[in-house]
Amino acid sequence: MQQFSGQPVVILPEGTQRYVGRDAQRLNILAARIIAETVRTTLGPKGMDKMLVDSLGDVVVTNDGATILDEMDIQHPAAKMMVEVAKTQDKEAGDGTTTAVVIAGELLRKAEELLDQNIHPSIIVKGYVLAAEKAQEILENIAIRVTPDDEEILMKIAMTSITGKSAESYKELFARLAVEAVKQVAEKKDGKYTIDLDNIKLEKKAGESVEESELVRGVVIDTEVVHPRMPKRVENAKIALIDEALEVKKTETDAKINITDPNHLMSFLEQEERMLREMVEKIREVGANVVFVQKGIDDLAQHYLAKYGIMAVRRVKKSDMEKLAKATGAKIVTNVRDLTPEDLGHADLVEQRKVAGENMVFVEGCKNPKAVTILIRGGTEHVVDEVERALEDALKVVKDVMEDGYILPAGGAPEIELAIRLDEYAKAVGGKEALAIEAFADALKIIPKTLAENAGLDTVDVLVKVISEHKNRGPRIGIDVFEGGPADMLERGVIAPLRVPKQAIKSASEAAIMILRIDDVIAAKASKSEKGEGGMPGGMGDMDMGM
Numbered sequence: 001m002q003q004f005s006g007q008p009v010v011i012l013p014e015g016t017q018r019y020v021g022r023d024a025q026r027l028n029i030l031a032a033r034i035i036a037e038t039v040r041t042t043l044g045p046k047g048m049d050k051m052l053v054d055s056l057g058d059v060v061v062t063n064d065g066a067t068i069l070d071e072m073d074i075q076h077p078a079a080k081m082m083v084e085v086a087k088t089q090d091k092e093a094g095d096g097t098t099t100a101v102v103i104a105g106e107l108l109r110k111a112e113e114l115l116d117q118n119i120h121p122s123i124i125v126k127g128y129v130l131a132a133e134k135a136q137e138i139l140e141n142i143a144i145r146v147t148p149d150d151e152e153i154l155m156k157i158a159m160t161s162i163t164g165k166s167a168e169s170y171k172e173l174f175a176r177l178a179v180e181a182v183k184q185v186a187e188k189k190d191g192k193y194t195i196d197l198d199n200i201k202l203e204k205k206a207g208e209s210v211e212e213s214e215l216v217r218g219v220v221i222d223t224e225v226v227h228p229r230m231p232k233r234v235e236n237a238k239i240a241l242i243d244e245a246l247e248v249k250k251t252e253t254d255a256k257i258n259i260t261d262p263n264h265l266m267s268f269l270e271q272e273e274r275m276l277r278e279m280v281e282k283i284r285e286v287g288a289n290v291v292f293v294q295k296g297i298d299d300l301a302q303h304y305l306a307k308y309g310i311m312a313v314r315r316v317k318k319s320d321m322e323k324l325a326k327a328t329g330a331k332i333v334t335n336v337r338d339l340t341p342e343d344l345g346h347a348d349l350v351e352q353r354k355v356a357g358e359n360m361v362f363v364e365g366c367k368n369p370k371a372v373t374i375l376i377r378g379g380t381e382h383v384v385d386e387v388e389r390a391l392e393d394a395l396k397v398v399k400d401v402m403e404d405g406y407i408l409p410a411g412g413a414p415e416i417e418l419a420i421r422l423d424e425y426a427k428a429v430g431g432k433e434a435l436a437i438e439a440f441a442d443a444l445k446i447i448p449k450t451l452a453e454n455a456g457l458d459t460v461d462v463l464v465k466v467i468s469e470h471k472n473r474g475p476r477i478g479i480d481v482f483e484g485g486p487a488d489m490l491e492r493g494v495i496a497p498l499r500v501p502k503q504a505i506k507s508a509s510e511a512a513i514m515i516l517r518i519d520d521v522i523a524a525k526a527s528k529s530e531k532g533e534g535g536m537p538g539g540m541g542d543m544d545m546g547m
Contacts, residue, residue, distance in 0.1 A: 019521040025115060028078035028515050029108045035074070035082040036105020039065045043098045043447070045164040046455040046481050061382050063165060064389045065098030066090040078515055085511045089503055094396020095161050096500040099447060104508035106446040110439035111516055119432060121516050127436020128516075130429060131422055132509035135440075136502060138421050139414060142475045143406040143498040144490075148193055154179045156493040157401050158394040160410055163494075166383065167390040170210050174387070177215050177374050178394035184217065184372050186402060195399045199371040201323055202391060204384040207356035212377040213387070218347060218366045219323045220373040224359035225352050226297055226314050229306040232352040237311075239345040239363070240288035241321055241332045245295035246279055246314075248272045273300060279336045280304040286341045290350045290363075292316045292324055294332075311350060313361055324363060326371035400497035409489030410496040411478030412448030416470045418505075419444045440509075448479050455481035 019027055041048045042063035052060045052071040060071050066086045074080055082101055089100040111124050146153050158175035167174055185199040203220045225232060259265050276298055283291055283305070290311045297305070297314040305312045316324070325332055330345025348365025355375070374391060378384035401407060408414050422441035426434040445463065452462040462479060469486035470477040478494065480487035489495065 017523040019523075021519055022115070024519055024521045025121070025516065026112070027521065028518055029112050031076040031078040032082050032108050032511075032515055033105045035069065035079045036102050036108075038072075039068055039086075039098050040102050040105070040450055041454060042068065043102060044451040044454050044481060045168075046451075047098075047164050048454070049166070059382065060385070061166075062386055062389060063098075064393070065101055067389055069097075069101070077521075078518075081511050081515060085507045088507045092507075093400060093497070093500045093503040095393045095496070096504045099501070100504040100507045102446055102450060103443065103504060104511045106443040107440065107508060107512035108515060110443045111436075111512065114435060114439055117435075119435060121519070123432045124436045124439075125513050125516055127429075127433040128440055128509055128513055130433060131425070131437045131440035132505060134422060134425050134437075135418050135444075135505050135509075138418055139408065139498060139502050139505075142414070142417060143408055145405055146401065146407050148402040148405050151179060151183075153407065153495070154182075154398050154401060156495050157397050157407065157497060160494050160496060161393045161397045162390045165390040165393075166386040167210070170213075173211065173213065174391055174394060177213065178391060178398050180215055181372050181374055182395055182398045182402060185370055187370070193402045195402060197395055197399060198319070199323060199326055200395060201320075201371070201373040202376060202388050203360075203373055204376045204378075204388055205356040205358070205360075206378060206381050206384050208377040210378045210383065210387060214375050216362060216364050216373040216375060217369050218327045218362070218364035218373065219320060219371060220375055221292075221313060221316060221320055221324075221361040221363070222358070223313055223316065223361060225361065226312050227302040227306040230302075230311050231309055232311070234290050234311050234350045235348065237290045237347045237350040237363070238288050239290045239292065239324070239328050239330050239347060239350070240283055240286070240339060240343065241292050241294075241324055241330045241345065242283075242336060242339070243294045243321065243332050243334045244336060245297070246276070246293055246301040246312075246336070247296055247298040248275055276301045277304055280308065280310075282336050282339055283310060284308050286339050286344065288339075288344055290347075292321065294318060294321050323371035323373075327363065327366045327369035329367075397497050397500065400499040404497060404499055406498035407495045408498055408501060409476045409478055409494065411480065411487070411489045411492070411494045412451050412466070413470070413475060413478030413489050414496075414501045415444040415447040416467055416478065417475040420467070420471065444505075451479050451481055455484070457481070457484050 042050060042065060047063050049061055049063045050068050052068065062068060069083045069086045074083055082104060085100050085104050086097040089097045114124050155175045158178045159171045162168060162171040162174055181200045182195055186193045186195045201219060203222060280301055288310065293312065293314045294316055297312055321332055324330065328345025328347050331343040333339050333343050346367065347363050350361065350363050352359050352361050376384050376387050378387055419441045422437055426437035429437060448466060449459055449463055452459045462484065466477065466479050466486040476488050476490050477486050478489040480492060
C-alpha cells in the first residue's frame with residue numbers, strides 16, 4: 001500500500017507477502033539448494049538410499065533422484081522448479097536425474113557468491129548461457145562413436161546405470177535383460193533405430209529370488225482364464241484380439257417392453273442365446289483357439305467357448321491388447337462379425353501359470369515379437385519396486401545409445417573435462433561474464449567431488465589427483481570410487497550415453513538461469529483451509545519445504 005496526497009492506494013490484497021531484489025533471490029536460491037542437498041547423498045555407486053513415508057504410511061526406499069523428488073511433498077515454487085529438472089532429465093535421457101539437480105543447485109550456489117560481489121544477475125545469466133552452449137559443444141567433441149549393435153558396449157552402459165542401486169548385486173542379469181528387450185523391440189528405419197519403450201512391459205511379482213527374473217518374448221497378462229473348463233495350455237495358438245464385449249448389446253436408448261405371454265419371454269431368451277452362440281461360432285469358424293477380449297464375456301458365451309475348447313481372457317487392458325497385437329501379429333477387431341483368419345496372431349504357447357500364488361497368462365514363443373515382457377521377481381514389494389526403477393533406467397540408457405550412437409566415459413570424467421575447458425574459454429571471453437563462466441566451470445566439479453564424498457574418500461586429495469591425471473592423460477580419466485583414485489573409465493567399463501550429461505547440463509543451467517532472473521516474489525494470501533495452522537501457501541514465509 002502506497003500513500004499519495006494522504007490517500008492510500010491499495011495495490012495488493014491484505015496479507016499478501018512480497019519479497020523483492022536480493023531477498024527474493026536469496027530465498028529462491030536457498031529453496032533450490034535444499035532440494036539439491038537432499039538428493040546429493042544418493043549420487044554414484046556408493047550413494048545412500050532415502051526412505052520416504054507418505055501420509056498413508058506407504059514406504060518407498062530408493063536412491064533414484066526423480067522418484068525421491070516425485071514422492072516428496074514439495075510446496076516452495078522455486079523448489080518445484082528443481083523437481084521439474086529431475087522429471088525432464090528422466091523423460092529425455094532416463095538417467096542422470098540426481099546429477100542434473102545437484103549441478104543446478106551448485107550453479108545457484110556459485111551465482112549467489114557472485115551476487116554477493118555485486119555482480120548483476122543479467123551478467124551472471126549471460127555468462128551461464130555462454131558456458132552452457134560451450135559445454136554442449138565440448139561434450140559433442142569428446143563423445144565416442146559406437147556401433148548400436150555392439151552388445152558389449154550396451155551391456156556396460158546398462159551395468160553403469162544399475163550400479164549403486166539395490167539391484168546392483170544382479171547387475172549383469174538385469175543389464176542382459178535390458179539389452180535383449182530393447183534390441184527385440186527396436187525398429188530400424190533408414191539405417192537408424194527407433195525404440196518405443198512402451199513395448200517393453202515390466203510385470204512385478206514379489207516372491208522367489210531376484211535371480212528368477214526373466215525376459216518373456218511375448219506378453220504376460222496379470223489375469224486368469226475366465227472359465228474353469230477352458231484349456232489352461234494351448235500350443236500353436238491362433239489368437240484373436242477383440243475390442244468388444246462378448247455380450248448381448250443393450251439398446252442405446254431406454255426402452256420398456258411389456259410381456260404378457262411367457263412364450264414371448266422364452267423367445268427373447270432364445271434370441272439372446274442365439275446371438276451369443278453366433279459370436280462364438282464366428283470365433284471358432286476363423287480357427288482361433290485363444291481369445292483376448294478387452295471388455296466382458298457373458299456367462300453363456302464362456303460356456304460355448306469352453307465347450308469348443310477355446311481359451312478366453314476378459315477385461316484385458318488396452319495397453320496389453322496393443323502389446324499382444326505387436327507381439328503376435330494379430331489385429332485388434334472391434335466387431336466379432338468382421339473377424340477373419342488374417343486377423344489372427346500366432347504364438348507357440350499360451351499358458352496360465354501360478355506366479356506368487358496368483359494366476360497369470362503367458363503368451364510366449366512369438367516369432368520376432370515387437371513387444372516383450374520382463375517379469376521381475378524379488379523377496380519383498382520394496383525390492384521389486386526398486387529393481388523396476390533400476391531396470392527402467394537401464395532400458396532408457398540402452399535406448400539412448402542405440403538411437404544416438406555416442407557414448408562418454410562416466411565417473412565424473414565429462415564434468416572434469418568441461419571444468420578444465422570452460423576455464424580456458426572464460427579467459428578467451430574476458431569481461432565480467434568470464435567470472436560467471438568460471439563459476440559455471442567450478443560448479444561442475446561438484447559431481448566428481450560428490451562421488452568421492454559419498455564413497456567416504458578424502459575429497460580434496462582425490463580431486464587434486466584426478467584433475468592432475470585428467471590433464472595428463474585426457475578426457476577418459478575419472479574417479480574410481482572403489483579404488484579411491486583416478487582411473488580410465490572406458491577401461492573400467494564405466495560409460496554413459498552422450499544424451500545423459502548433455503541433457504543434465506541443459507536442464508540444470510536453464511533452471512538456474514530461470515531462478516536467477518526472478519527478483520520479485522508475490523505470494524497471494526491463502527484461505528484458512530489452504531494455510532492450515534497459518535502461514536503463507538508454499539511456505540514462503542518460513543521456507544517450509546513441505547517434506
